[in-house]
Amino acid sequence: MKDIEWNYRRWQETEDWSTQGDRWSNDMGGTVAQWYWFLFPRLQRYLPARRILEIAPGYGRWTQFLLEHTEELVAVDLAPRCIDACRARFAKHSTFRGYVNDGLTMPMVEDASIDFVFSFGSFVHMEEDVAASYIREIARVLNPTGNAFIHHSNGGAVYAGDVPRNFSRLSARFVADVSREVGLLPITQELHSWGTPVDEPISCITVLAAPQSKFAGPLRVYVNDHPDAEAAYIASVSELYT
Ligand SMILES: C[S@@+](CC[C@H](N)C(=O)[O-])C[C@H]1O[C@@H](n2cnc3c(N)ncnc32)[C@H](O)[C@@H]1O
Numbered sequence: 001m002k003d004i005e006w007n008y009r010r011w012q013e014t015e016d017w018s019t020q021g022d023r024w025s026n027d028m029g030g031t032v033a034q035w036y037w038f039l040f041p042r043l044q045r046y047l048p049a050r051r052i053l054e055i056a057p058g059y060g061r062w063t064q065f066l067l068e069h070t071e072e073l074v075a076v077d078l079a080p081r082c083i084d085a086c087r088a089r090f091a092k093h094s095t096f097r098g099y100v101n102d103g104l105t106m107p108m109v110e111d112a113s114i115d116f117v118f119s120f121g122s123f124v125h126m127e128e129d130v131a132a133s134y135i136r137e138i139a140r141v142l143n144p145t146g147n148a149f150i151h152h153s154n155g156g157a158v159y160a161g162d163v164p165r166n167f168s169r170l171s172a173r174f175v176a177d178v179s180r181e182v183g184l185l186p187i188t189q190e191l192h193s194w195g196t197p198v199d200e201p202i203s204c205i206t207v208l209a210a211p212q213s214k215f216a217g218p219l220r221v222y223v224n225d226h227p228d229a230e231a232a233y234i235a236s237v238s239e240l241y242t
Contacts, residue, residue, distance in 0.1 A: 002127055117141075
């Protein structure tokens with residue numbers, strides 16, 4: 001069970017942060033390649049955004065890029081060492097604000113004050129109770145035209161027992177259902193069999209729209225059964241340009 005205590009111990013106490021999380025991008029040719037070839041194409045229609053909230057930034061692997069697309073970036077993480085590292089890393093950015101939270105709620109973020117919520121690589125380790133709490137919080141802090149981009153586990157839909165790679169038992173269905181319950185519209189879900197057989201999509205990117213978002217509409221689902229091939233392609237071509 002990847003509960004808050006497990007996450008605190010893992011990221012605050014035992015993780016080796018010497019690469020600032022860049023090692024998680026190795027399969028895709030590095031962090032710069034993963035941002036420009038994988039993440040930015042999926043994010044471009046939501047950016048720039050006046051005020052961005054990043055949930056669980058770690059040492060700022062994606063924050064460094066998001067800061068180029070916003071007037072203010074609020075980052076919230078349960079591990080004090082992560083927020084300390086981000087504050088030091090982005091000390092020259094007057095637009096960065098980092099907060100340590102309780103792993104569930106974000107009282108430091110005002111109601112309806114955020115235009116875009118981003119999280120990648122973190123909800124994969126969050127269980128249903130934690131994800132549900134954050135989705136409720138996202139509904140509270142998002143302005144009525146805002147959107148949220150959340151990369152999360154789908155392990156609960158695929159595996160009966162333990163989920164590989166320390167992923168949680170969250171599922172795409174659960175994220176969509178809870179989002180609807182709190183008044184957000186799941187508009188896209190991209191399922192990935194990342195490092196797993198094609199019929200075992202272990203993770204998912206869900207994009208949520210607030211009710212007046214210009215992107216609001218019915219849910220569209222894409223099963224990306226070739227993320228490893230996509231990663232290999234990005235790693236090879238990006239080598240020429242990064
Ligand atoms: C694998 S790291 C990913 C960090 C960053 N998103 C990246 O991709 O480099 C997971 C991060 O999630 C944070 N985290 C885990 N559970 C959390 C929770 N319930 N609330 C806030 N942060 C959490 C950890 O402290 C850590 O910074």
